[in-house]
Every structure is written in C-alpha cells, then in structure tokens.
Amino acid sequence: MSEVLLEELDHVGPATAQKLKDAGFTTVEAIAVSSPAELATAAEIGESTAAKIILAARQSADIGGFETGDMVMERxxxxxxxxxxxxxxxxxxxxxxxxxxxxxxxxxxxxxxxxxxxxxxxxxxxxxxxxxxxxxxxxxxxxxxxxxxxxxxxxxxxxxxxxxxxxxxxxxxxxxxxxxxxxxxxxxxxxxxxxxxxxxxxxxxxxxxxxxxxxxxxxxxxxxxxxxxxxxxxxxxxxxxxxxxxxxxxxxxxxxxxxxxxxxxxxxxxxxxxxxxxxxxxxxxxxxxxxxxxxxxxxxxxxxxxxxxxxxxxxxxxxxxxxxx
Missing domain, CATH: 3.40.50.300 (P-loop containing nucleotide triphosphate hydrolases)
Incomplete structure (x- = not known):
C-alpha cells in the first residue's frame, strides 16, 4: 500500500499541509486519530473544515469504522x-x-x-x-x-x-x-x-x-x-x-x-x-x-x-x- 501524502487529502491545500506538518501532524494516521479542535488550532482553519479533513484521513487510512471480531483478532x-x-x-x-x-x-x-x-x-x-x-x-x-x-x-x-x-x-x-x-x-x-x-x-x-x-x-x-x-x-x-x-x-x-x-x-x-x-x-x-x-x-x-x-x-x-x- 503506497503512503498517502497530506496534500492528497480532500480540503488540504499546500499551505494547510505545511501548517499541519509544522504542528507535528506528519502522517495521515496522525490526522485520522486527532480531534477537530486540535486540528483547527494547529492548522488555523475552521472546526468544520478540520472535521472534513479528519474524515478524509480516516477513509484514506482505513481508521475509525466498525470491524468484526476476527479482524480485531488479526490485528x-x-x-x-x-x-x-x-x-x-x-x-x-x-x-x-x-x-x-x-x-x-x-x-x-x-x-x-x-x-x-x-x-x-x-x-x-x-x-x-x-x-x-x-x-x-x-x-x-x-x-x-x-x-x-x-x-x-x-x-x-x-x-x-x-x-x-x-x-x-x-x-x-x-x-x-x-x-x-x-x-x-x-x-x-x-x-x-x-x-x-x-x-x-x-x-x-x-x-x-x-x-x-x-x-x-x-x-x-x-x-x-x-x-x-x-x-x-x-x-x-x-x-x-x-x-x-x-x-x-x-x-x-x-x-x-x-x-x-x-x-x-x-x-x-x-x-x-x-x-x-x-x-x-x-x-x-x-x-x-x-x-x-x-x-x-x-x-x-x-x-x-x-x-x-x-x-x-x-x-x-x-x-x-x-x-x-
């Protein structure tokens, strides 16, 4: 699986991506597990935009949905x-x-x-x-x-x-x-x-x-x-x-x-x-x-x-x- 770049996420432009990296959010996984308030403060964006970015990161990194017990067992x-x-x-x-x-x-x-x-x-x-x-x-x-x-x-x-x-x-x-x-x-x-x-x-x-x-x-x-x-x-x-x-x-x-x-x-x-x-x-x-x-x-x-x-x-x-x- 190739690594997804921050710039490839929906609602993330080059300037926002740079701000996120400067704030320590260097991977899609790190964004996927953060809260909208945390992200909004770090990237100086609105909370609703931050929530959309987190959703895009979760879908991209396959984090945050339900999974069956056998999948958890595998992990x-x-x-x-x-x-x-x-x-x-x-x-x-x-x-x-x-x-x-x-x-x-x-x-x-x-x-x-x-x-x-x-x-x-x-x-x-x-x-x-x-x-x-x-x-x-x-x-x-x-x-x-x-x-x-x-x-x-x-x-x-x-x-x-x-x-x-x-x-x-x-x-x-x-x-x-x-x-x-x-x-x-x-x-x-x-x-x-x-x-x-x-x-x-x-x-x-x-x-x-x-x-x-x-x-x-x-x-x-x-x-x-x-x-x-x-x-x-x-x-x-x-x-x-x-x-x-x-x-x-x-x-x-x-x-x-x-x-x-x-x-x-x-x-x-x-x-x-x-x-x-x-x-x-x-x-x-x-x-x-x-x-x-x-x-x-x-x-x-x-x-x-x-x-x-x-x-x-x-x-x-x-x-x-x-x-x-």
Missing amino acids: RKLVGKLTTGCTEFDEMMGGGIDTQAITELYGEFGSGKTQVAHQLAVNVQLPKEQGGLSGSVVIIDTENTFRPERIKQMVEGLSEKYGQEYDPEEFLKHIHVARAYNSNHQILLVDSAMELANELKDSDMPVRLFIVDSLTAHFRAEYIGRGTLADRQQKLNKHLHGLQKCGDLYNASVIVTNQVMSKPDAFFGDPTKPIGGHIVGHTATFRLYLRKSKGDKRIVKLVDSPNLPDGEAIISVTTPGLRDP
Missing part, C-alpha cells in the same frame, strides 16, 4: 511482547510487556520503577528471538533519573547472560532522552517523540518503546489543592491519550512510572495508592504495583489488566540488571 497478532528479563514477571504478563498498550508502574521511591524502565530500554533493542523488539527507545525524563552508567551495567549484564559481546555505546545510541522541565513541556515532548518515531519508522531501529519517568511528578508539584484538580486531570488525560496514540501508530510499548500517596486512614490492606486518580487508572492498560522485599528482591503485582488474571512475581534488582530471584 492483535501484530502486538509484540517485550521481555523484562525475568521468567516469572514475563509469565505473569502473558509473555512480556505488550505493544500498543500503556503499562503503568507505580510504587514508593526505591521500589524499582526506574530500574525496570532502564532494563526495558535495553531489552527492547535485542532481536525478537531474545525477547526484544529490535527497536529504539524514547524516554521523557521528568525527575532527572536517567543514568547512562546504569544502561552500561545492564548491557554488560546481557553480555554475561547470553554469552555474547554487546557494545554499551551502541545501545546508548538508540536511546533518545529528553528532560521535561514542567507539565506543559512534558505534554509537548510527546509530539516531538512522535516526530522522531516517524523519522525512524523505516530505519533498522524504529521506535518500539516510549517511557515517561515519572508521569505525575510535575503535575503533582504544579497543581496543588482541590481547586486545580479538574484542570490537572484534564491535562493528564490529554497527555495519556497522546502516549496511547504513539503506541498505536508505531506498534510500540508505552511505559509510565507513577508515584504513590499514603492513605493514613486505611486500617486494612496497603495504605499506598497511585497518584492521578481514575484518569490514570482507566487509561493505563496494565497497572503494576512494585514494592520492596528483602535485600535486592522486589514484588511486582499485576493490579489491572483487560485479559490477564491478577498475579504477583518476584524479581531481583542487581548490578547487571533485573534477574530471577
């Missing part, structure tokens, strides 16, 4: 699985972390969220026969937690594990990191991430993993008090839908880490719960709760999934990376 076969490097963890996730889905990791500081994110940034670059996706990674770092030294240790750990020499420099070249300085910047970086993914989509290492570490830190710091809650949730919702779009368009896994807050009034059960309320809860496809155990062990609990039973897995966070305990 689901394209979903890739990314190994975590731990047998029990992979089994609990039905073979690994899904592409075209948002997986949320939440837990207290030191529970291993960033460690899992670093390990996945390494594993995604492995060939498919070793549980990777032969792809590169985009990381939106909001808390300055990305450490190239840690990637180096994990790559050296892989060399040990598989008995073949991996070059840490090569792995680092395929990790694209951007530091987000506030929540607005964080949301804008998703557009930049999509542009980068679009540039790399026909390369040897297309983007197969998007990581946001952490999703909620800036929102939590900037929106204080109940009065700002609705505004915060609206922005968080937009941000998560932007990430889901990245996952769908590029058949990539999306990993977001999340902080927890304490519920001192909880008499029974665990007094910690994730930030972000129902918006994050409903938008994340898989929710994983990480907590510390003895020594280097961490317990990963699958709290929510559309197709897997709840379960728990024990992993070890070691210098060479995540391992079976």
